[in-house]
Amino acid sequence: MPEWAVILLxxxxxxxxxxxxxxWSGRSVSASVAGFVAGDxxxxxxxxxxxxxxxxxxxxxxxxxxGWAYSxxxxxxxxxxxxxxxxxxxxxxGPRARQVGEALGIMTQAELxxxxxxxxxxxxxxxxxxxxxxxxYLTLQMKGAGLLLETVxxxxxxxxxxxxxxxxxxxVYVFASGMMAVGWTNTVQGLFMMAxxxxxxxxxxxxxxxxxxxxxxxxxxxxxxxxxxxxxxAADGSAWSWAGYSSAVIVSAVGFSMWPHLFMxxxxxxxxxTLKLTVVLYPTFQLFLVPILLIGxxxxxxxxxxxxxxxxxxxxxxxxxxxxxxVGLVCAGALAASMSSGxxxxxxxxxxxxxxxxxxxxxxxxxxxxxxxxxxxxxxVISATAYYFAVFSDVGIVALLLGAYGGVAQIFPxxxxxxxxxxxxxxxxxxxxxxxxxxxxxxxxAPHLRPLPLHEGIYGLVANVAVLGxxxxxxxxxxxxxxxxxxxxxxxxxx
Amino acid sequence: xxxxxxxCPRGLVLPGLQEDDRRAPRLAFLGVTVVSGxxxxxxxxxxxxxxxxxxxxxxxxxxxxxxxxVIMFVSLVLxxxxxxxxxxxxx
Numbered sequence: 097m098p099e100w101a102v103i104l105l106x107x108x109x110x111x112x113x114x115x116x117x118x119x120w121s122g123r124s125v126s127a128s129v130a131g132f133v134a135g136d137x138x139x140x141x142x143x144x145x146x147x148x149x150x151x152x153x154x155x156x157x158x159x160x161x162x163g164w165a166y167s168x169x170x171x172x173x174x175x176x177x178x179x180x181x182x183x184x185x186x187x188x189x190g191p192r193a194r195q196v197g198e199a200l201g202i203m204t205q206a207e208l209x210x211x212x213x214x215x216x217x218x219x220x221x222x223x224x225x226x227x228x229x230x231x232x233y234l235t236l237q238m239k240g241a242g243l244l245l246e247t248v249x250x251x252x253x254x255x256x257x258x259x260x261x262x263x264x265x266x267x268v269y270v271f272a273s274g275m276m277a278v279g280w281t282n283t284v285q286g287l288f289m290m291a292x293x294x295x296x297x298x299x300x301x302x303x304x305x306x307x308x309x310x311x312x313x314x315x316x317x318x319x320x321x322x323x324x325x326x327x328x329x330a331a332d333g334s335a336w337s338w339a340g341y342s343s344a345v346i347v348s349a350v351g352f353s354m355w356p357h358l359f360m361x362x363x364x365x366x367x368x369x370t371l372k373l374t375v376v377l378y379p380t381f382q383l384f385l386v387p388i389l390l391i392g393x394x395x396x397x398x399x400x401x402x403x404x405x406x407x408x409x410x411x412x413x414x415x416x417x418x419x420x421x422x423v424g425l426v427c428a429g430a431l432a433a434s435m436s437s438g439x440x441x442x443x444x445x446x447x448x449x450x451x452x453x454x455x456x457x458x459x460x461x462x463x464x465x466x467x468x469x470x471x472x473x474x475x476x477v478i479s480a481t482a483y484y485f486a487v488f489s490d491v492g493i494v495a496l497l498l499g500a501y502g503g504v505a506q507i508f509p510x511x512x513x514x515x516x517x518x519x520x521x522x523x524x525x526x527x528x529x530x531x532x533x534x535x536x537x538x539x540x541x542a543p544h545l546r547p548l549p550l551h552e553g554i555y556g557l558v559a560n561v562a563v564l565g566x567x568x569x570x571x572x573x574x575x576x577x578x579x580x581x582x583x584x585x586x587x588x589x590x591x
Numbered sequence: 592x593x594x595x596x597x598x599c600p601r602g603l604v605l606p607g608l609q610e611d612d613r614r615a616p617r618l619a620f621l622g623v624t625v626v627s628g629x630x631x632x633x634x635x636x637x638x639x640x641x642x643x644x645x646x647x648x649x650x651x652x653x654x655x656x657x658x659x660x661v662i663m664f665v666s667l668v669l670x671x672x673x674x675x676x677x678x679x680x681x682x
Contacts, residue, residue, distance in 0.1 A: 170640065170650075170652050170653070173652065173653060173656045176656045176657065176660060177631040177632075177656050177659075179660070180627060180628075180631060180656070180659050180660045180663050181624055181627060181628045181631075181663065184624055184663070184667075187667070187670075188607065307648065308647075308648035308649065309645055309648035309649075312642070312645065312648065312649065312650050313645075316642050316650070321642060324642045324650045324652060324653075325640055325641060325642060325652060326636055326637065326639075326640025326641075326652040326655075327636070327640065338633040338634075338637060339633070341632070341633070342632035342633040342636075345631060345632050346628075346632065349628065372671060372674070373671065375667065376664075376667040376668055376670075376671045379660050379661070379663055379664035379667070380664065382660060383657070383660065386657060389653075516603050516604060516605055517602075517603050517604070518599050518600055518604055519599055519600065519601050519602075569601075573599040574599075576598065576599070579599070583604060583606070584606045
């Protein structure tokens, strides 16, 4: 059998296993909206750990991150830096959100905020913001999967077919089993991608340079030593500025736990303890970025001038002598990275689209069955839209996604104030969010207007907090009965 | 019904820091979080962002970031252990 056939066979087997597991996993939960969106609030530590971990590490982990290390050196450490403190807010905010969610039947971040701030408008704004970010995010995952299969099959599987195969599987299991499919497939995919990353990250420096330290010493001695000095290189190859690096770390750390598809997993946890323990263990998942970056560094001297830098991993795989079985397993691991984020985003986008976007706009109540039908319909529509952009459209989606972190970070002040500032009001929250996103977008599209060379999200956050504070103090506070759920008994003011 | 604005506190309400038995570990943990956040940006990281010495084969700029990730992991474990007892009832 030719090598490409062995590789494709292994990827195909992997897809069949994931499909089976995904569809099978839905049998254990109720046929309700809570079952589909929040897994009946029954997830334990192991599954939740992999859902949070694997949802974060997308095809960016196997394509983009090694590409950063390869072309921008120490700049790639930024990805580890923001994750170091980025998940911490969830340790404190997560259990509070989970308790409110259980008491009031809340399943998404926007539902929580629109209840706390008594504003349907807020929920719709957040739903639009989420979907605007999620569709390009999903599109990139599809493109990544398609590109990978096209490269390793030497063009026999075109990108459109590879993306269709991988995301056909995702569509079927998310449609069939909702949250439980995301949970169980992410567990398998997470284990798989971690194993592959550690294997490649340790094997490649050894095979190409005789070890990790010799590899870095060779890079340092080759005249490209500037790339190993923090904060590394900017996209154009010049030194990255400390202001740019530091503000990017801050904005990303603030936004990290606020991604709607991550935050809403707080509502799937079985207990506060489960959720806290998941956050505690999260850095062990984050460590998997170390071998990922080593893969990129391994290519610096061995294969210079690979362009675009994102293709360094497929390039390495086709250039080094590895058994086709191993290459097949590595490709399946990279597919796992793409699909484990893609499924979480697809599930979140459909759930948020209905619960926060469509439902608040319709009058009257909606039956459980009807909601499930709507969410499943949205799963199909969102998949098709992302697939269209992935295959048929040339719109620059990467730029849109780069701007997303600054936008997502704008949700943080609202969530923080929801639990820790009783005086925050709906008008303040809505105004803060809109101004924050507006300022962020302005400086994103017109970077020359920035007073200092800081990440656009910083300006958004400053404006956001100022407006949230000022408008809240100028508007009457919400009633004590609405706030009661957000303030634990000890902290409530005495009557 | 009392006027809501009368009993709505104007400032931040941080319940985790109001309970005496939780305050010390939580403050210590938040301290470590702030320090590790600052250690990874300007002006602290420039002092550590060099190639030498190598640590476990990694340039110092790389090992520094990984080291703070490990420190955050250890402090999360320690914080969790101080709170574990209270939460067993929630399971």
